[in-house]
Amino acid sequence: MLAPWRSPLAHALHRNRSLVHARYLQLATVRPDGRPANRTVVFRGFLEPTNQLKITTDTRSEKATQIALCPWGEICWYFPKTREQLRLLGRLTLVDAHHPDTALTKARQIQWHDSSDASRVQFEWATPGQPRDPADPFSPPAPDPDDPLPNFCLVLFDPIQVDHLELRGEPQTRSRYTLDEQDTWQVESVNP
Amino acid sequence: MLAPWRSPLAHALHRNRSLVHARYLQLATVRPDGRPANRTVVFRGFLEPTNQLKITTDTRSEKATQIALCPWGEICWYFPKTREQLRLLGRLTLVDAHHPDTALTKARQIQWHDSSDASRVQFEWATPGQPRDPADPFSPPAPDPDDPLPNFCLVLFDPIQVDHLELRGEPQTRSRYTLDEQDTWQVESVNP
Numbered sequence: 001m002l003a004p005w006r007s008p009l010a011h012a013l014h015r016n017r018s019l020v021h022a023r024y025l026q027l028a029t030v031r032p033d034g035r036p037a038n039r040t041v042v043f044r045g046f047l048e049p050t051n052q053l054k055i056t057t058d059t060r061s062e063k064a065t066q067i068a069l070c071p072w073g074e075i076c077w078y079f080p081k082t083r084e085q086l087r088l089l090g091r092l093t094l095v096d097a098h099h100p101d102t103a104l105t106k107a108r109q110i111q112w113h114d115s116s117d118a119s120r121v122q123f124e125w126a127t128p129g130q131p132r133d134p135a136d137p138f139s140p141p142a143p144d145p146d147d148p149l150p151n152f153c154l155v156l157f158d159p160i161q162v163d164h165l166e167l168r169g170e171p172q173t174r175s176r177y178t179l180d181e182q183d184t185w186q187v188e189s190v191n192p
Numbered sequence: 193m194l195a196p197w198r199s200p201l202a203h204a205l206h207r208n209r210s211l212v213h214a215r216y217l218q219l220a221t222v223r224p225d226g227r228p229a230n231r232t233v234v235f236r237g238f239l240e241p242t243n244q245l246k247i248t249t250d251t252r253s254e255k256a257t258q259i260a261l262c263p264w265g266e267i268c269w270y271f272p273k274t275r276e277q278l279r280l281l282g283r284l285t286l287v288d289a290h291h292p293d294t295a296l297t298k299a300r301q302i303q304w305h306d307s308s309d310a311s312r313v314q315f316e317w318a319t320p321g322q323p324r325d326p327a328d329p330f331s332p333p334a335p336d337p338d339d340p341l342p343n344f345c346l347v348l349f350d351p352i353q354v355d356h357l358e359l360r361g362e363p364q365t366r367s368r369y370t371l372d373e374q375d376t377w378q379v380e381s382v383n384p
Contacts, residue, residue, distance in 0.1 A: 028220030028230035038220035038268035076230040132381040138363030171330030189324040
């Protein structure tokens, strides 16, 4: 069943669709030493029919290591055109080739297949964040669209709380959606 | 002395100056329970002549509580026009009226004075994140520009590591700036 925050999110995505970067969001995680980390990632849609957001990452990236140790994240998503922000607190799942759930490894395969060549080729690049070899042209051949590289990882983000702030309007509007113990979403209006 | 990452940041701000939201950044912190938090805040310039970024917050907000317990944050700053991202890892300092450093309380006072009426009045609003009283019109009188409200807090962010990723170009470019033990910034080119 669609969570009630899916509707304002769909509206925001629609009304900001002219901006490529409206599909970029900031994902915060926690480093092994307890300090926070934060980076921009691309929203790849939902794992239908669930309310889990899909992103992708490289198993060699720091965020994969962070998520394996602490599976919690908070997404901050700002929509410039409509001046609204969604903050989603949730749990992260890493889906690599060895994930025991075959429905998820299948979803990973589809995600790889549906990616662009430009996205896929990045997984052939040298290890992210390592000192760069100036002789490396970063131009490996395009990988096979039917055979995900082993370091390609689908990441699922399962929200348990969503905070929706609309800066437009006098006064501003802010709603909080919380998943209760019966797995039902509760909504309340809170002070901006 | 200006840190070497100030120059690419100044360029990014300049080249994206037509976008109001180029001055909005996402600040990740850690909650008391160890889960991450993430929200959009407005960049208020540097505390000159230092390399500390200024933001403001309400002492009643969750982030003030989080920073008091864990002073580390990571800023993620995406510039849409030039397609570049800066990630800044650093230490946060809360400056309220009772801060022992009088130069900082003075800076807080100036920040309050230089804020717009619209910014200042938010500190008169009901406690952020609490259930909203539908009868509250959120229209208190404008506070005195010369007398900061007690819940007005200047926040300083002091970077120790900056990661600059430029998505434009084939291949992408990524540089990492790190403050070493001699308090000197080291720069290296790393894999995107």
